[in-house]
Amino acid sequence: MSNYIDRLREQIGKTPIILVGASILARDDNGRVLLQYKCETGNWGLPGGTMRLGETIKETACRKLYEETGIKADNLKLTDIFSGEDFYDIDPDGDCTYNLIVLYEAFGVSDELISESEKSSLNVEYLYPEEVSNLELRSMKILNRIGIFSEDYIS
Template identity: 45%
Template sequence: MAEYTREIRELIGNRPFILVGSTIVVINDKKEILFQHRSDTEEWGLPGGAMEIGETLEQTAERELYEETGLKAKTLKFVDVMSGKELYFKYPNGDEVYNVISIYLAEGINGKLAMNDGESLALKYFSLNNLPSQMDERAKLIIEKYFL
């Protein structure tokens, strides 16, 4: 959890707040999408996370992609921004958020898959016709809206 988010949580406890961040879709040469098995929810989700103070959304995407996967993208193609009640999320620890997610498609990927930040149990590519069964609802919304 970013320092800023931690400080806000100390002030408001578990109450809902608006969390702005970026999600990155990585598609390999086999047209498979990279998923992260998250340690906090034990669900499969897309790489991404919360914006830190002073970052742009694209900088957030670059940082999160590297921290969570060890990968870098030559370019990040902006897809859309998603928000609204369907992006409400309650973490297992009780923290509640309404996400505002900037979605990027990573192009020109380089690097080696690595779990650098302790937030992942596994990283794995899945085909669109064999997506993980325990998928994060936010990831489902993004995949269904933009990639199916």
């Protein structure tokens, strides 16, 4: 988490805040979705994260895609924006957030994922979301709303 958010939390405690972030949808030629294993939650999810002060949301998407997967995309296309009660979250520390998530689809992505030691994710793979038993709820909701993941899988 950024120093900005840490400083904000020191001032306001667990009070809900609005966080702005980006998620990235990248697919291979077989239609599998690029997912990262998030060691802090023990779930698979779309690459993405929180915007830094002074950063554009597209810069956030590019930075998070590279930091978490080592991949650079030739082209990012704005796909959708998600917010509201469905994207309210309480993290393990009890911090409450309403998330505004901007989804970009990445095109011109290389097929080679970087080695484990070079990226911040424990694992990154192209997977069919419905075959992942521990897909995070936020990614399920995003993929469902854009027609990639069936509501039937959401409990």
